[in-house]
Amino acid sequence: MVEQNLRPKPKPKPSKLHADVEEKANNNEKHLNKSTLGLCDQIEKLAFRKRYQEALELFEILEIEGGHEITNRTYDALVNACIGSKSIRGVKKVTNYMFNHGFELDQYMSNRVLLMHVKCGMLIDARTLFDEMPHRNLVTWNTMIAGVVDAGDFIEAYRLFLMMWSESCEADSRTFATMIRATAGLGLIYPGKELHSCVVKMGDSDDVYVACSLIDMYSKCGSIEDAQSIFDAMSEKSTVGWNSIIAGYALHGYSEEALSLYYEMQDAGVPMDHFTFSIVVRICARLGSLEHAKQAHAGLVRHGFSLDTVANTALVDLYSKWGRIEDARNVFDRMHNKNIISWNALIAGYGNHGRGEEAVELFEKMLSQRMRPNHVTFLAVLSACSYSGLLDHGWEIFESMSSIHNISPRAMHYACMIELLGREGLLDEALALIRDAPFEPTINMWAALLTACRFHKNLELGRFAAEKLYGMGPEKLSNYVVLLNIYNSMGKLEEAASVIHTLKQKGLRMLPACTWIDIKKQAHAFCSGDDSHEMTKEIYQRLDELLLEISKHGYSPEARYLLPDVDKKEEQMLLYHSEKLAVAFGLISTPDYMPLQLMQSHRICNDCHNALKLIAKVTEREIVVRDASRFHRFKDGDCSCGDYW
DNA sequence: GTAGGGTTAG
Numbered sequence: 001m002v003e004q005n006l007r008p009k010p011k012p013k014p015s016k017l018h019a020d021v022e023e024k025a026n027n028n029e030k031h032l033n034k035s036t037l038g039l040c041d042q043i044e045k046l047a048f049r050k051r052y053q054e055a056l057e058l059f060e061i062l063e064i065e066g067g068h069e070i071t072n073r074t075y076d077a078l079v080n081a082c083i084g085s086k087s088i089r090g091v092k093k094v095t096n097y098m099f100n101h102g103f104e105l106d107q108y109m110s111n112r113v114l115l116m117h118v119k120c121g122m123l124i125d126a127r128t129l130f131d132e133m134p135h136r137n138l139v140t141w142n143t144m145i146a147g148v149v150d151a152g153d154f155i156e157a158y159r160l161f162l163m164m165w166s167e168s169c170e171a172d173s174r175t176f177a178t179m180i181r182a183t184a185g186l187g188l189i190y191p192g193k194e195l196h197s198c199v200v201k202m203g204d205s206d207d208v209y210v211a212c213s214l215i216d217m218y219s220k221c222g223s224i225e226d227a228q229s230i231f232d233a234m235s236e237k238s239t240v241g242w243n244s245i246i247a248g249y250a251l252h253g254y255s256e257e258a259l260s261l262y263y264e265m266q267d268a269g270v271p272m273d274h275f276t277f278s279i280v281v282r283i284c285a286r287l288g289s290l291e292h293a294k295q296a297h298a299g300l301v302r303h304g305f306s307l308d309t310v311a312n313t314a315l316v317d318l319y320s321k322w323g324r325i326e327d328a329r330n331v332f333d334r335m336h337n338k339n340i341i342s343w344n345a346l347i348a349g350y351g352n353h354g355r356g357e358e359a360v361e362l363f364e365k366m367l368s369q370r371m372r373p374n375h376v377t378f379l380a381v382l383s384a385c386s387y388s389g390l391l392d393h394g395w396e397i398f399e400s401m402s403s404i405h406n407i408s409p410r411a412m413h414y415a416c417m418i419e420l421l422g423r424e425g426l427l428d429e430a431l432a433l434i435r436d437a438p439f440e441p442t443i444n445m446w447a448a449l450l451t452a453c454r455f456h457k458n459l460e461l462g463r464f465a466a467e468k469l470y471g472m473g474p475e476k477l478s479n480y481v482v483l484l485n486i487y488n489s490m491g492k493l494e495e496a497a498s499v500i501h502t503l504k505q506k507g508l509r510m511l512p513a514c515t516w517i518d519i520k521k522q523a524h525a526f527c528s529g530d531d532s533h534e535m536t537k538e539i540y541q542r543l544d545e546l547l548l549e550i551s552k553h554g555y556s557p558e559a560r561y562l563l564p565d566v567d568k569k570e571e572q573m574l575l576y577h578s579e580k581l582a583v584a585f586g587l588i589s590t591p592d593y594m595p596l597q598l599m600q601s602h603r604i605c606n607d608c609h610n611a612l613k614l615i616a617k618v619t620e621r622e623i624v625v626r627d628a629s630r631f632h633r634f635k636d637g638d639c640s641c642g643d644y645w
Numbered sequence: 646g647t648a649g650g651g652t653t654a655g
Contacts, residue, residue, distance in 0.1 A: 076647080111648055118649095142649040174650040181651070212651035243652040278653035313654040344655040376655055 039065070040074040047077035052084035059090075063097060070101070072109060079112045083119040091120050111139045118147030138170055146178045149185065157182040158191075173204035180213040189221035205233075212240045219248030237268075243275045250279060255287045272299075274308040281311060285318035293318055309335065313342040320349025340374055348380035356388025363397070373405055379412055386420040394420045411442040418445055422452020427461055443469060450483065459492075550614035 039062045046055035059078055062068050075098070082090040095113065098105070105113060110133055117126035130136070130144045141164045148157045161179055165171060176199050183192035196214060199205050211234050218227035231237070231245040242265040249258035262280050265272065277300040284293035297315060305311050312335050319328035332338070332346045343366045350359035363381045366373065373381075378401055385394035398417050401407045409417075414437050421430040430449050434441045446468045453462030466483045480503050487496035617636060 072647085108647060115649070137648095139649045144649095146650065172650095177650045207650090209651045214651090216652060238651090240652045245652095247652065273652090275653045282654070308653090310654045315654090317655065339654090341655040346655095348655065374655095380655075 039068055040070060043074055043081070044077040047081045047084070050084060052081040052087075055081040056085060056087060056090045056093075059093065059097075063093065070097070070103070072106075075103070075109060076112060079116045082116050086120050088120055088122060091116055091122060107135055107137060107140075110135075111137075111143060114140065115143050118143055118150070121151070123147060123151050136167075138168075138172060138175070141168075142172075142174050142178065145175065145182075149178055149182045152185065154182040154185045173199070173202075173207040173210050176202075176204060177207070177209040177213045180210065180217045184213070184217035184220045187221055189218070189223060192217045192221055206235060208234070208236065208238050208241065212238065212244050215241065215244040215248060219244070219251055224248055224252045224254070237270065239271055239273055239276065242270055243273070243279060246276070246283075247279045250283045250286070255283050258283050259287065259292060272303055274300075274305040274311050277303070277305055278308070278311040278314050281314035281318055285314070285321050288322070290322055293322070307336055309337045309339055309342065313339075313345055316342060316349065317345040320345065320352065323353065325349050325353050325355070338371075340371060340377065343371055344374075344376045344380050347377065347384065351380055351384025351387055354387055356384045356390045356393075359384035359388075360390065360393050360397075373407070375407055375410060375413070378405075378407065378409070379416065382413055382416040382420070386416050386423065389420070389423060391420060391424055391426075408438075411437075411439070411445060415442070415444040415448045418448040419452070422449060423455070425452075425456055427452060427456060427458055431461065441468070546618070549618045553614050553618065 039058055043055045043058050043062070046052075046058065055077060059081075062070075075094070078090075078094045081087075082094060094116070097103075098113070103109075110129075114126055114129050114133075117123075117129060126144065126147055130140070133140060141160070145157050145160050145164070148160060157179065161171075161175070161182075164175070176195055180192060180195050180199075183189075183195060192214075196205075199207075199210050199214075204210055211230055214230045215227045218224070218230065227245060227248045231241060234241050242261070246258050246261050246265070249255075249261060259280070262276070262283075265276070277296060280296045281293065281300070284296050287293075300306060300308075300311055300315075312331055315331045316328045319325070319331060328346060328349050332342065335342060343362070347359050347362050347366075350356070350362060359381055363373070363377070366377075378397065381397055382394060384390075385397065394417060398409065398413065401409050401413065414433060418430045418433055421427075421433065427449070430452060434445050434449060437445070446465045450462055450465040450469065453459070453465060462483075469483070480499055484496055484499045484503075487493070487499060
C-alpha cells in the first residue's frame with residue numbers, strides 16, 4: 001500500500017505548469033523578500049511561521065527544479081507543513097520524494113513520517129508503515145495508538161496497547177493519557193479505573209495530561225464525583241483541566257454548577273481558550289438564560305475567539321434555540337470558516353421555528369457552495385419539511401439522499417418522512433414507507449405513524465401500529481402515552497384503562513409536569529399540584545383571571561385528552577399548569593417537562609397552543625415558550641412557528 | 646538533541 005504511494009510518478013510536463021511555478025516562485029521570493037535564501041531554508045522558515053500552504057507550494061517548485069539536497073531539518077519542516085495544512089497531497093508528495101531520492105529514515109524521521117500520516121487521517125497507510133517498521137520505540141507506539149484513538153477505533157487501541165506491553169514492557173504518561181481517552185470513548189469505567197491505578201503506581205498521576213484525561217474519562221463514564229476529586233487533586237489546574245471539569249458538570253446536567261465553576265475559573269485568573277467558550281455557550285443554551293448567554297458571547301469576542309468555528313457554531317445553536325433566529329443568522333453570516341455542523345445548526349434552527357422554506361433554501365445554498373451534507377443535515381432539513389408540511393420538498397430531498405448524495409436514509413430519516421406524510425393525512429403512504437424500508441421498522445417509525453393516526457382519528461391503523469409497538473424493546477413510556485391519548489380522544493375508556501394497567505405493571509411512571517422560569521437570575525420551579533411557591537395564591541388568582549378572559553375569546557380546554565382516572569382537582573391542576581404559570585408572571589417560560597397530555601412527544605399540545613395564542617392577544621404581549629424541541633413565539637394571537645397539530 | 650499526549654459545536 002505504502003509502496004504504491006511511494007512509487008515515482010511521471011514528472012509533470014515542463015511547458016505551462018513550469019512557467020506557472022516559476023511565476024509563483026518569483027512571487028514567493030518577493031513575498032519573503034529574501035531571494036538569496038535557498039529553497040530549503042525558505043521552506044523551513046515558512047513552516048516555522050505556520051505558513052504551511054506556502055511551504056508546500058515551495059516544495060513543489062523544489063521538486064521540479066531538482067538537484068536540491070534535502071536534510072532532516074527540511075523534511076521536518078515539511079512534515080509540520082503537511083500536518084498543519086492536513087494535506088494528503090502533501091503527504092504523498094513528501095513520501096514520494098523521500099522514496100525516489102533514497103532518503104534513509106532514522107528512528108526519528110520514521111516516527112515523524114508516521115505522525116504525518118496519522119495526523120492527516122491516512123490511517124491505513126500509517127498502519128502499514130507501522131507494521132513494516134524495523135524498529136519501534138515508545139514514541140512510535142504512542143503515535144500509532146493516538147492515531148487509532150483519534151480515528152475512534154478504541155478496541156484496536158487496546159489491542160495495540162497490549163501488544164506494546166508484551167513486546168517492550170514500557171509505557172509512559174503519554175501512553176496512559178491516550179489509553180484513558182480510549183476508555184472514555186468506550187464509556188467503560190472499569191478499564192479506566194485500572195489505567196488510573198497503573199498511573200498511580202507508576203507515579204505519573206501528577207502529570208497534567210493524565211489528570212485531564214482522567215477528569216474527562218470519569219465524567220464521560222458517569223462518575224462526576226471521581227472527576228471532581230481528580231480535579232481537586234491537581235496541583236496546578238490548567239485551562240484544559242478547568243474546561244474538562246466544567247464540561248463534565250454540564251454533561252451531567254449540572255448546568256448551574258458548571259456555570260459557577262466557569263466564573264470561579266475566571267476569578268482564579270486562569271486563561272480561557274476557545275474550548276472554554278464553546279463549552280460555556282452550550283451551557284447557556286441549556287440553561288435558557290439569555291443574560292448569561294450574552295455575557296458568554298461578549299467574553300468570546302473580548303478574548304479574541306470571535307473567529308472560532310466551534311464556539312460560533314455553538315452560538316448559532318444557542319440563538320436558534322432561544323428563538324432568536326435572526327441573531328443566529330447574523331453569527332452564521334459573519335463566520336469565516338463554516339463547516340457542516342455550522343450549516344446543520346442553522347438549518348435545524350429555521351426548521352424548529354416552522355420556517356421550513358428558509359431551511360430548504362439554506363440547504364440548497366449549502367449544496368451550491370459544495371458543502372457535502374451528512375445524515376444530520378438530512379435530519380434537520382427533513383424535519384423542517386415535516387414541521388412546515390413541505391411535502392414535495394420532503395420527498396425530493398429524501399429521494400436525493402441515496403440517488404445524489406450517496407447516503408442511505410436511516411430510521412430517523414424514515415421517521416421524519418412518516419411524520420410528514422402522517423401530518424398531511426397520507427396514512428397509507430406512511431405505512432407503505434414503513435413496509436418498504438430496507439431494514440426492520442423501528443419504534444420511532446411506528447410511533448410516528450401512531451401519532452398521525454391519533455390526529456386523523458384512524459383507530460384501526462392506530463391499533464395496528466400500536467400492536468407493532470408493543471413488545472418492541474426497549475419500551476418507552478412515550479409510546480404508551482401516545483396510545484393512551486388515542487384511546488382517550490376517541491372515548492375508548494376501557495382500552496385506555498388497560499394501557500394504564502400495563503403501565504403500572506411495567507413500573508413505568510409518568511413524571512409530574514414541571515416548569516421553571518428565570519426571574520432576575522433566580523429560578524422559580526412549579527410542579528404539578530405543588531403549591532409551595534410563596535406567591536402561589538397570587539399566581540392562581542392571575543391565572544383565573546386570564547382563563548376567564550381567554551374563555552371569552554373562545555378558549556375551552558380539551559378535557560378529553562386527560563386521563564380517565566384523574567379527578568376534578570387534578571384536572572384543574574393540569575389545565576393550570578406549565579406555560580400558563582409562567583405567563584401569569586408576564587415573563588418568558590422555559591418548561592422542561594410538559595403537562596401530562598404532552599408527554600407523548602414533549603411538544604406543546606393543541607390546548608396549550610390555543611391558550612397561549614389567546615393569552616398573547618389579551619395581554620398584548622409577546623410570549624416565547626420552549627418545549628422539548630422548539631420555540632414558539634406568540635404575538636398578537638399568532639404563533640410564528642406555525643400550527644403543526 | 647530532535648519526536649508522541651488532555652478539553653469544544655449540529
